[in-house]
Amino acid sequence: MEDPAATTSKKAAKKAEAKAKKEAQKAERAAQLAAAAAKATLEDDPAADRYGDRPSTTGLFSDDAEEVEIPSLDESHIDKTVIVRAWLQNSRVQSAKMGFFELRKSGNWSVQGIVMASEQEPIVSRRMVKWVVGINPESFVAVEAKVKRPLEPIKACRVQGLELHITKCYVLASAPSMLGMTLAVANQPIVNFSDEKAPVSDVQPDKATVPAASMLTHLDNIAMHKRSPVQQAIADIRIEVKKLFRSYLEDRGFKEFEPPCLIGAASEGGGNVFRLPYFGEEAFLAQSPQFYKQFEIAGGRERVFSIGPVFRAENSNTARHMTEFTGLDIEMEIKQSYTEVRDVLEGVLLHIFRGIQDRCADAIATVKAVYPSEPFLLPEPGKEVRLTFAEAQKLLREEGPSEFANVRDDEDMSTPQEKALGEVVRSKFNTDFYVIDKFPETARPFYAKIDDTAATVGDGVRVTNAFDFFARNQEILSGGQRINDPVELEARIRAKGVDPESAGIKEYLAVFRSVGVPAHGGGGIGLDRVVAWYLGLPSVHLAAYYPRTPKRLSP
Amino acid sequence: MEDPAATTSKKAAKKAEAKAKKEAQKAERAAQLAAAAAKATLEDDPAADRYGDRPSTTGLFSDDAEEVEIPSLDESHIDKTVIVRAWLQNSRVQSAKMGFFELRKSGNWSVQGIVMASEQEPIVSRRMVKWVVGINPESFVAVEAKVKRPLEPIKACRVQGLELHITKCYVLASAPSMLGMTLAVANQPIVNFSDEKAPVSDVQPDKATVPAASMLTHLDNIAMHKRSPVQQAIADIRIEVKKLFRSYLEDRGFKEFEPPCLIGAASEGGGNVFRLPYFGEEAFLAQSPQFYKQFEIAGGRERVFSIGPVFRAENSNTARHMTEFTGLDIEMEIKQSYTEVRDVLEGVLLHIFRGIQDRCADAIATVKAVYPSEPFLLPEPGKEVRLTFAEAQKLLREEGPSEFANVRDDEDMSTPQEKALGEVVRSKFNTDFYVIDKFPETARPFYAKIDDTAATVGDGVRVTNAFDFFARNQEILSGGQRINDPVELEARIRAKGVDPESAGIKEYLAVFRSVGVPAHGGGGIGLDRVVAWYLGLPSVHLAAYYPRTPKRLSP
Helix, strand or coil: CCCHHHHHHHHHHHHHHHHHHHHHHHHHHHHHHHHHHHHCCCCCCCCHHHEEECCCCCCCCCCCCEECCHHHCCHHHCCCEEEEEEEEEEEEEEECCEEEEEEEECCCEEEEEEEECECCCCCECHHHHHHHHCCCCCCEEEEEEEEECCCCCCCCCCCCCCEEEEEEEEEEECCCCCCCCCHHHHCCCCCCCCCCCCCCCCCCCCCCCCCCCCHHHHHHCHHHHHHCHHHHHHHHHHHHHHHHHHHHHHHCCCEECCCCCEECCCCCCCCCCCEEEECCEEEEECCCCHHHHHHHHHCCCCEEEEEEEEECCCCCCCCCCCCEEEEEEEEEECCCCCHHHHHHHHHHHHHHHHHHHHHCHHHHHHHHHHCCCCCCCCCCCCCCCEEEHHHHHHHHHHHCCHHHCCCCCCCCCCHHHHHHHHHHHHHHHCCCEEEEECCEHHHCCCCECECCCCCEECCCEEEECEEEEEECCEEEEEEEEECCCHHHHHHHHHHCCCCCCCCCHHHHHHHHHHCCCCCEEEEEEEHHHHHHHHHCCCCHHHCCCCCEECCECCC | CCCHHHHHHHHHHHHHHHHHHHHHHHHHHHHHHHHHHHHCCCCCCCCHHHEEECCCCCCCCCCCCEECCHHHCCHHHCCCEEEEEEEEEEEEEEECCEEEEEEEECCCEEEEEEEECECCCCCECHHHHHHHHCCCCCCEEEEEEEEECCCCCCCCCCCCCCEEEEEEEEEEECCCCCCCCCHHHHCCCCCCCCCCCCCCCCCCCCCCCCCCCCHHHHHHCHHHHHHCHHHHHHHHHHHHHHHHHHHHHHHCCCEECCCCCEECCCCCCCCCCCEEEECCEEEEECCCCHHHHHHHHHCCCCEEEEEEEEECCCCCCCCCCCCEEEEEEEEEECCCCCHHHHHHHHHHHHHHHHHHHHHCHHHHHHHHHHCCCCCCCCCCCCCCCEEEHHHHHHHHHHHCCHHHCCCCCCCCCCHHHHHHHHHHHHHHHCCCEEEEECCEHHHCCCCECECCCCCEECCCEEEECEEEEEECCEEEEEEEEECCCHHHHHHHHHHCCCCCCCCCHHHHHHHHHHCCCCCEEEEEEEHHHHHHHHHCCCCHHHCCCCCEECCECCC
């Protein structure tokens, strides 16, 4: 006997199959129409040179027609002749004499096109109408059109107050008659983020009227995945995050640099590092620019940042992990206190969060329409939430779920603890963004600077000048002060059970012995996570351009 | 019998040895002085709390003292008390009562410090004077000082009209008594770029009064290498090149994206690609973002650029090659002609070259003082030099060295040909920057678009809409129009002897079949080469932050 869930999903699969069949029939019909139209010769069809497949548009358009991008279309174009290049979508036939479609460009800017038979110049034949409405969706076309005011605003399009009356239409690059994934499907929430090659249902029975696809289907149809308004919006927000990061730091004297990806030793713990043959030796892919940021400080660069790929050979198939991701890193000299570093990092993240709220309101709305989420709460200026690790654990013990009633101040937090803490912080302080400071030395790498006051927590464990930042309960940044004194550094390396003579460590220590290195600190931000958690996306893979997981290297 | 060159180099080595011995003695003396000073107790020395080693400056300075960065020092500070944190260099003793040194920060900003014994408040003891002048060069110090106008301008320092009368001086991070490479040596031209581990003479006998070191010594003393004014200047110029690249493109609607480094197939010719184990499969490091740039165009992103690492597993140990370098890449839709792409690329490079001339005049002068080179000649606006490949070869045949009298229009240029052509172009057109366009298909990869007019050169070889850009006779950019039609693309793939079903190629072709992809083109610029050749550096390794060669992965 089948269980009811299986039945439901079977029904849904059947429904999807029927839908696909219908779409295939529709596509076939369109192809037939197009074939018929193509048969027409110039003698038969006085409009024959006004439409068709063309490799380029050289010499096709009127001299007085102005080339316009869809976002630039405005009232000033009314009654003028324009040339528009765009993707074609949503064609429909009104009658043998008239058809409609939409032209889309620049992410999600669309405008309505009308093709109407006319026996007066410019002549538009019925065959032309048929041919145009038969163009495969997602083909790239160039049209010449008169701009008109529609009878009523076109609600389906972003350009609502104008429409294009088509007089010429050429297909520059044709899409196939059957798309691997339609734009409508591409813009549905993804139903399955597993990278398993096993077949998965592409159907989300409960929520969607349009079927929804798995991440696997999306990535196998990368062009359609990227063309979806939601992915265009996410990419635009990601760009803005990088810009805000860069401009905030440049305004404060930070200089960009590029750390290497290929390194000679698995210097920061060998577990999760990719190894490769390198001219008879072995090379490794950098897990972070940590050592190189510090070398820049030793080299007198004072305040640096980097934006680039980092690699983790971790066999984690979760919505939070990727094997390659983009790190936003900073490192800076400290004058008086490590809080200077914490303040810059807190400042840049608040600048980013407030900046995208301002600059990307439309894009955020586009994303939320597909992936609804609670608004991302920010602290009011001056009311930033900074808890010490011990305070955070106390909060969790006292106000968190009972399973965390005994968490210790001298042991690192688990992911479930972090999530529970985030809930408490949100309800208590009304923010999704907060800092946990003064981590115990047990939870930090050897380069973390121990607190000057020799404060301890729990079982006599010293605390460090190191912190994590959180967004929607998940870590997005790790940072703190680093040890700059070589004697202290060597002692900590030994205390952590690392051999100071081991490959990578030896050279790292040598830099601090070779010159006087000022006090410094910094932090590393996961760009993909900042974007994903700010937007409340179900997976960090949605924020990446080409997500890399243990099971996926393509496209 | 020894040859004279060997004798000369032996003599030079002896001279260097003597110099090193002298420096060691000097350092020892300084260490002794410092030790003696440290012995002093507060009872002996009324200034004992005004100097010494300190881990931090908390509570050390006067409340009314203003913390100032050296570049910000100006007339307004005269007679005021300031705090300055900086590297200490060039100490010298005037008498038991007086010493001088320089403080350096922010690349190459220096100011003179004077420490003078005083029995009046603020008391400066003779012991303090001794201790301060004994501080190891390249230590990081914090001083409190009164700003004074010097008797005459301090020619040795960038801040010439002010000097600091030191009343407190603390070493926050001490350099060793003997540096692996002094700042003076670090700022000499590098004498040997070989990465061979074999010992090389660090001495350049003819040119330098200060001994010069090999690249090996520089990279083994990475902090001192980076602290040298010349490397600070090169790094600053490199930053400006990236900024100019980015701003020019963003102003023209280009959007940044990040292509992956880890890819699933050696898609662009398998020869020079790094391979690595990847969870039981094989992964490759991207040799260029070519395919991914095109996927962005297929995905409707219209105009994109990327700045990031690319990898070549080429065993070339030359001044032009690295195994990891930074690519500046663009890709854009084409409306009418591939010249739109050529113009954007030419525009961005001219913007970069003119921009750094304007913005980095000081830094360029700093570099030229160490690595003299002819000025980089740019074409006057409107007189850009664009030759077709056939025109360039004709020029080389007719006006180049006789060995190139028979170069063919249908075969790729060799590096010596490129160099010779550059000489001809420079003397004929007075420019170091020029474009060679319309390369024959034999010299281009399968994705290069064949010229529409079906023009041929030489033995009936068709020409492509593809070009290279040159700077000082060396290639810095490759670009052109790509094939966007899947049928044409498959035919070219086959014609180049590549299997359209092979890994990577199959998925690439599938993207062009999956949707309509508009005409597009782009180009890739080697950032390291742009910086190095513009500045006329002897090796591209000088322009990189951490050069990667077949023999070097560290630091």
